Amino acid sequence: MKMLVVLPVLIPLATAIVTIFLGRSLRGKILASLVGGGATFASALLLLRTVWSWGTVVHVMGSWSPPFGIILVADLLSSGMVLLSSGVALVALCYSVGYVDEEGQRLAYHPLFHLLMMGIYGAFLTGDIFNLFVFFEILLISSYALVAFGGEDYQLEASLKYATINLIASAVFLLAVGGLYGVMGTLNMADLSLKIGGLQEPGPLPTIFLLFIAVFGVKASMFPFYFWLPDAHSSAPTPISAMLSGVLIKVGAYSILRVSSVIFVPLRPDAQEWILALAAVTMVVGACGALAQSDVKRLLAYSSVSQMGYIILGLGIGTPLALLSTLLFIVNHALSKAMLFLTAGVVIEATGTREMGGMGGLARQMPWTAGAFLIGTMGIAGVPPLLGFFAKFLLIQAALESGHGFLAALAAGLAIVTLWYLFAAWQQIFWREGSGRALHPAPRLMKGSGLVLAGVILVGTIFLNPLVDFLRAVEAQLRQPEAYVTAVFREVPPVTASTVEPQ
Amino acid sequence: MTTLLAITIGVLFGTGAFLVLRRNALKVIIGLSLISHAANLLLVTSGGFAGNRPPIIGPGGGLYVDPLPQALVLTAIVISFGVTAFMVVLLYRLYQRTGTVDMDQIRRLRG
Numbered sequence: 001m002k003m004l005v006v007l008p009v010l011i012p013l014a015t016a017i018v019t020i021f022l023g024r025s026l027r028g029k030i031l032a033s034l035v036g037g038g039a040t041f042a043s044a045l046l047l048l049r050t051v052w053s054w055g056t057v058v059h060v061m062g063s064w065s066p067p068f069g070i071i072l073v074a075d076l077l078s079s080g081m082v083l084l085s086s087g088v089a090l091v092a093l094c095y096s097v098g099y100v101d102e103e104g105q106r107l108a109y110h111p112l113f114h115l116l117m118m119g120i121y122g123a124f125l126t127g128d129i130f131n132l133f134v135f136f137e138i139l140l141i142s143s144y145a146l147v148a149f150g151g152e153d154y155q156l157e158a159s160l161k162y163a164t165i166n167l168i169a170s171a172v173f174l175l176a177v178g179g180l181y182g183v184m185g186t187l188n189m190a191d192l193s194l195k196i197g198g199l200q201e202p203g204p205l206p207t208i209f210l211l212f213i214a215v216f217g218v219k220a221s222m223f224p225f226y227f228w229l230p231d232a233h234s235s236a237p238t239p240i241s242a243m244l245s246g247v248l249i250k251v252g253a254y255s256i257l258r259v260s261s262v263i264f265v266p267l268r269p270d271a272q273e274w275i276l277a278l279a280a281v282t283m284v285v286g287a288c289g290a291l292a293q294s295d296v297k298r299l300l301a302y303s304s305v306s307q308m309g310y311i312i313l314g315l316g317i318g319t320p321l322a323l324l325s326t327l328l329f330i331v332n333h334a335l336s337k338a339m340l341f342l343t344a345g346v347v348i349e350a351t352g353t354r355e356m357g358g359m360g361g362l363a364r365q366m367p368w369t370a371g372a373f374l375i376g377t378m379g380i381a382g383v384p385p386l387l388g389f390f391a392k393f394l395l396i397q398a399a400l401e402s403g404h405g406f407l408a409a410l411a412a413g414l415a416i417v418t419l420w421y422l423f424a425a426w427q428q429i430f431w432r433e434g435s436g437r438a439l440h441p442a443p444r445l446m447k448g449s450g451l452v453l454a455g456v457i458l459v460g461t462i463f464l465n466p467l468v469d470f471l472r473a474v475e476a477q478l479r480q481p482e483a484y485v486t487a488v489f490r491e492v493p494p495v496t497a498s499t500v501e502p503q
Numbered sequence: 504m505t506t507l508l509a510i511t512i513g514v515l516f517g518t519g520a521f522l523v524l525r526r527n528a529l530k531v532i533i534g535l536s537l538i539s540h541a542a543n544l545l546l547v548t549s550g551g552f553a554g555n556r557p558p559i560i561g562p563g564g565g566l567y568v569d570p571l572p573q574a575l576v577l578t579a580i581v582i583s584f585g586v587t588a589f590m591v592v593l594l595y596r597l598y599q600r601t602g603t604v605d606m607d608q609i610r611r612l613r614g
Contacts, residue, residue: 068571130575137582141589148593156597157609160528163590167535168523170586174542174579181572182549 220252238345283309361434
């Protein structure tokens, strides 16, 4: 049963290796890749089921006991995130088969995609802060390569920019890890939680905490570290845009959530003001940027920046209701934004342009795609009865209850702006008088993938109650770091300072 | 010894930051690798840098230095090596296509 925690990391790695060694056989590669993606999704489902009925599952790698060895921990949040991202990944993978040209698929597309997934699942599951760094690097270097995959000038430039900012962030991550190790003498999250909880004086820990927030803020595109995102997310091949916007930026939000709810629990109030202020600016900057775009993919990318602002705002407020809304936001944004990118890709393939001015009147020719895009638009904008509405409603309510009236008003006002720019985009692409140009029909696989995600959003809306119950359980677990620590050290008792004497 | 290391780390960070702000993308990459070297050095010092002590416990016990930061640094060096190599290749490809490494001339995407 404990092996289940390792599977979401192991299967993508194995798939990547297999797809490298399949040589130039295209069918074999696609088959292996899809089987790997499906197997990962199945293992994520099993993992979540196990965690739901048996509690947190911990696997000690190489039987080196914590705090020395690396452990993988699956609690409800981790396994839920793994399930969500593996679902989106499977859809994006099917889409890629239709989208990426044959030469690209023969070369390195499939191995890179699975290595990206391995890094993401590993980052969700690890219980060691340096191991988190390693998994971050795995997912980052695969995503640099995937952003530049088409080999066009603008893709290379976006990838270079993206790599530069993230390499600096990695150096800062190392600084924070070094500082943390120097002060606390351990890097295991559960062990850190215990030791920091028993500390009288915080010492340099608040600074280290803010360094971590800044590093994860780069991944989560928090202001002022958001400027790489519109370039990277809009230049990447479409299925990769869907993965980056749908899943990868959530890794940043997840890491902020993890360090603030497990490791730095007593220090959370210190960082709150910073997080709230930066989240508010992120929301505004993203929304203003989106208003100004005429390129559909850039518009969606800026919209992601703005929505990440909402997610981080909920994290910053930190009340149970706010955390619940953050989790709903994460689910909603992962599904809706991935779907919007995928359907936008279908439209771009059909019309041959990314400028919304060159489209128009497509609702008649592609009614299903228009419908799917509309559902995504409504989901992100928060039109009732879709998931996004409840997420925004709960967030505004939480902000009001915790006495942040201004932030509540800002969130509500920007919800209207979101509605405006997304519906304007939908209207421009699908509704108004068309330019009457001939369309190249996109492959069925591409159209179908977007529709599957739209279906998932509708199912999530219909079964809202079980979903909210599950997220409530996740949020309740987040408020009890003691349970996390107990689960980890139930495996192996903590080694006390007397048995090991450094230096 | 610690003072010397602190100065070295500071100089590396300063030079790295200066180079990252250049327009020439090759200098940016060199600057990035200097910054990651500085971070690695800091990681070594965080475990208590103790000159010639080995990171293992010898046969007769004796003094040793905490081996964990050294293991971490080895990992970090490998990662930064890989990423730097990737960036150099990326830039070379960009140079082949555009004929320049000046970011102001390459720049198409604006924010």
